[in-house]
Amino acid sequence: MATSVAMASLPLGRALTPWSADRRLRFRSSGIAFASLEQKTYAQGIKISEGNGGLPKVSLLSPHGSEAEIYLFGGCITSWKVSNGKDLLFVRPDAVFNGKKPISGGIPHCFPQFGPGPIQQHGFARNMSWSIADSDNVEGDPIITLELRDDPYSRSMWDFSFQTLYKVKLHSNSLSTVLTVTNTDKKPFSFTTALHTYFRASIAGVSVKGLKGCKTLNKDPDPSNPLEGKEGREVITFPGFVDCIYLDAPKEIFLDNGIGDVINIQNSNWSDAVLWNPYMQMESCFKDFVCVENAKIGQVHLEPAQSWTAEQKIAIS
Numbered sequence: 001m002a003t004s005v006a007m008a009s010l011p012l013g014r015a016l017t018p019w020s021a022d023r024r025l026r027f028r029s030s031g032i033a034f035a036s037l038e039q040k041t042y043a044q045g046i047k048i049s050e051g052n053g054g055l056p057k058v059s060l061l062s063p064h065g066s067e068a069e070i071y072l073f074g075g076c077i078t079s080w081k082v083s084n085g086k087d088l089l090f091v092r093p094d095a096v097f098n099g100k101k102p103i104s105g106g107i108p109h110c111f112p113q114f115g116p117g118p119i120q121q122h123g124f125a126r127n128m129s130w131s132i133a134d135s136d137n138v139e140g141d142p143i144i145t146l147e148l149r150d151d152p153y154s155r156s157m158w159d160f161s162f163q164t165l166y167k168v169k170l171h172s173n174s175l176s177t178v179l180t181v182t183n184t185d186k187k188p189f190s191f192t193t194a195l196h197t198y199f200r201a202s203i204a205g206v207s208v209k210g211l212k213g214c215k216t217l218n219k220d221p222d223p224s225n226p227l228e229g230k231e232g233r234e235v236i237t238f239p240g241f242v243d244c245i246y247l248d249a250p251k252e253i254f255l256d257n258g259i260g261d262v263i264n265i266q267n268s269n270w271s272d273a274v275l276w277n278p279y280m281q282m283e284s285c286f287k288d289f290v291c292v293e294n295a296k297i298g299q300v301h302l303e304p305a306q307s308w309t310a311e312q313k314i315a316i317s
């Protein structure tokens with residue numbers, strides 16, 4: 001039976017955005033934020049706790065044994081474990097949890113710019129604190145909806161009023177996310193976006209299937225001036241540096257992570273895909289992950305009050 005616990009957006013979440021050092025210190029020392037977060041009632045299978053660096057973390061726990069963790073800072077899913085306990089996502093060893101720099105790993109947001117472009121690489125959404133807008137439980141599957149709105153920090157880079165809602169649902173063998181961007185301004189805006197998913201992997205054994213025939217924009221060697229091409233391979237492997245955009249990618253692609261799992265990556269309305277492995281640029285960890293990203297590389301144009309939505313579902317067979 002579906003249980004729904006609707007909550008007002010936490011004003012504190014807004015107050016914590018952007019996550020300046022002063023605010024973080026106040027947050028950590030006073031405990032007000034946690035008290036406020038912990039006092040709320042959440043749907044079954046949802047827990048709020050203090051994560052790395054004292055940052056608030058949402059845990060989703062499924063009765064089937066799967067688990068996910070999401071940091072409100074960046075709205076970043078940092079862990080997705082299926083019932084065998086193996087984490088299918090990867091957080092880089094150099095990741096910091098200081099509420100100032102984006103968390104490097106898991107599923108960071110790129111919004112409102114995939115990049116490169118006029119504002120910071122991958123935009124500011126991964127660098128701001130999201131709030132909890134709602135929680136739910138449908139037939140045992142926990143669901144959390146996070147929200148991000150503009151504030152002076154975002155406005156300093158991108159002067160628009162917006163709302164993004166990010167609904168994360170944990171199933172027994174999959175994790176689905178729905179991202180909705182709404183123009184709450186009086187003027188139109190355009191954006192690009194991506195879910196920059198870091199999958200745990202053994203790079204020598206990694207392959208991606210399903211992208212043959214796509215138009216490509218190869219960011220190697222020059223990310224600002226990508227080379228146009230067409231993917232001719234059924235099976236893409238990662239023998240060296242890879243940084244490539246696939247335009248009009250299919251609704252389903254398959255990742256063999258080289259450590260025993262085939263992950264089915266489905267999407268609706270994420271029109272493009274990105275494959276990235278930094279190879280020797282990240283000598284200490286490139287062997288342990290691959291990024292397979294659902295993206296929207298062409299500008300999404302929204303008139304006032306219009307919304308754009310895209311869904312991603314990652315599942316193991």
Ligand SMILES: O=P(O)(O)OC[C@H]1O[C@@H](O)[C@H](O)[C@@H](O)[C@@H]1O
Pocket residue numbers: 104105121122196219223243244274276291293
């Ligand atoms: O910001 P991060 O997590 O280090 O990722 C950077 C990489 O992200 C990828 O999505 C881009 O295609 C690369 O060009 C870029 O270098």
